[in-house]
Amino acid sequence: MSAQVLSRSAESRNETLDAGNLPGRQRRSRVMTGVLIAATGIAVLALIALLASIFKDALPWLRPDLLTNMPSRKAEKAGLYPALIGSLWIIGFTALFAFPVGIGAAIYLEEYAPRNRLTRLLEVNIANLAGVPSVVYGLLGLGVFVTWLNLGRSVLAGALTMALLILPVVIIASREAIRAVPPSLREAAYGVGATKWQVTSSHVLPTAMPGILTGIILATSRALGETAPLIVVGAAAYVTFLPSGWLDKYTVLPMQIYEWSRRPQDEFQGLAAAGIVVLLALLLALNAVAIWLRARSARKVRW
Amino acid sequence: MSLTTERAGIDQITGNARDAIGAGVLPEPGTDRNVVISLRDLNVHYGRFHAVGDVNLDIPRNRITAFIGPSGCGKSTVLRSINRMNDLVPTAKVDGTIWYHDRNINGRDIDPVMVRRRIGMVFQKPNPFPKSIAENILWGAKINGFTGNKAELVESCLRRAALWDEVKDKLDASGLALSGGQQQRLCIARALANNPDVILMDEPASALDPISTLKIEDLMRELARNFTIVIVTHNMQQAARVSDQTCFFSLNEQRMGFMVEASPTTELFTNPKDRRTEDYITGRFG
């Protein structure tokens, strides 16, 4: 141990504000700032390029009868009416199946589940299901709903498959909303002698509902954009009729877009772009509802 | 509370600094080698809120200066102005001059990073980096271009922070694996590694148990032989025990903080110049 390091006499003390190695370090710091801004800029630019290039391709093909025409081999007459209606059928039934089960599971985990191994397994399981590729859900649906339950290539089979796909997202979002309800509210309700279900149904759920709805709408928008599982469970590529019941054949918007974009002709590329614009508009509308709900509930209830 | 604790104290402050503390008339900044930091007309705003007004103060070399006063009176604000930590608060605006020896360091031309290398800081809650004990100490020296013997530096800093004996066998353990008091001494050791001139401490013992607190206080006395220390504390006994000079801050009706008086510690606690100081230290405040 050298003496200089340990003792610090007045003579050795450094009282000057010298820059030392600082100029170089500050230069490096500034360069890094530039790099960070550039990287973030590229990410945002990718989004802009994505939207701009699709709008540019879509513009000549965005006409009102796109929404009301049947698909056709002639690009000028082709529309996506059946796909639009099919998408509404699918997300409608998906929501119908996924919401009660998802909210039920969330209530179970937040309010009822004992802290034991089974509950832990359930939680890990849900986290892992959220990471399973969507095409694998397609194979599950094919095996269980299409083949085993013999539902065929029906709306029902597609919606059930989609419901399983979005279930983890619904559960996770609902749990978060339920967890945000302050414990003091539960205690107050228990304090007047309510049962667990009375507390849950008349205090916890109403308070958590805006949050749950927001999460659920976002999950639904995921179902609206999914293609791969529906290809596997048999959404048809070329449909010129509307489904009239839940055992009918169907197609959906992303499926129609996929079909069109696989054709070599430029016209169909344009149609695909136009289809994407319709799809994005629907998604945007759903998201706007979710944001509106969130804002409204934030205004109404404040803890 | 014993105010007659025997220690190398204010009586040994000599020359102009002694006069300055006593007389309330402050010399021209940069003229006295025994004054390390001089604040002149320091005013701090957070947005429109005037947090601290017109502080004038000299901080003597190799002494401990304590800031006391009620909560919210701007002690931390003044302390953080000294090493330009308030630059990190977007709304904060620091006016007036802060002299480090003969340089005004409160200017746009002065890089705050340069200031902080000479004026180190220890925070209220221990904040060791989630790295090993040795790396905690080496990091600051390394970025500042240290090329000497690393093991020696680690040992000497830990020894001066009175931590060496407790950790010498586990230098590679995480700094977070230490007790609160040990973590705080690690943070002090970390500040020493930069070989600073001044060490600012914002309530360094308030999160610690009484024994750790005493250790930190002993350590401060020890460090004051070589460093200039400024400490914020809520504990008046602590200020009386460790400091040489004490500055009492208070609040006006607009909740603006200002400095009531700065005196040698023994004087401030036995014979305060200002009525408000007396009220505060005898517990009649508020």
Next chain:
Amino acid sequence: MASNPLASDGSSDLDLSGQVAHGIGERVIGALLFACGMVSILTTVGIIVILAEQAFEFFRQVPLPSFLFGTSWTALFKTPAYGVLPLVAGTLWITLIALLVALPLGLLSAMYLSEYASPRARNIIKPSLELLAGVPTIVYGFFAVTFIRPEILKPLFPKIGPFSALAAGIAVGIMIIPLVASLSEDALRSVPRSLREGGLAMGATRSEVSWQVVAPSALSGIVASFILAASRAIGETMIVALAAGSKAQLSGNPLEPMQTMTGFIVQVFSGDVVAGSTPYLSLFAVGLLLFLMTLGLNIFSQWVVSRFREVYE
């Protein structure tokens, strides 16, 4: 005191009949909610059973080693070969390219948003990136085919064909930027402010604090986001179905078309395939492999988080 309705009637027994009815209703509801929770367990069991059962059939016809180590995949040809390596190689190529795009851009954006951006910039950029995350993957596939290949790659590599691993990989990469950015940013922001102040108070520059104090303190979260990104890239389907082509080949050239595991599954269903035939069964073998790979990565990322997370008060 005497007017207390609960105590005044002289009977010391509480009437519990209402409570018992409650008790039954409560238990039924509890059981129903439990059943809802079990649906997710059943889903996992269903996935494993369906995939394993059909894959087992498949492996009776094609031995496991020749599936795992075969270098030729021609499932839909007249003389089928079922060596999965070309599909795995295609998947890994595209994942690699995607990660090369997404990890640096995602992490740097996260660092910018967490350590540098003003609240105003954050309020604009974060929602934009979230928007990027909400765009369906088919849209990225279309973008790869109509923009990335012709407008960006073609000028750089004139020999690039209509389908390539590179175009698909870049599109997958752009798709997972928001995932990396948002998870990494969460990790960076959860590093306590006091650590940053500690670093700055020692005379460190902003970038030194960002990369040498904040980033290492958030390492487990950052690594977890990288692993999840890889898992997402492996499982991505529509982008590769549109942009990577359907030629299963072991190639070292990302400008060539390649088929991934997911791409093969979609290709089979875009044509006609007879249920129960060997090509049909091969789907489930490929699906099982895909499932196991992504599951392994997901579990790995959870392990990284729980094992290496630094807990700050």
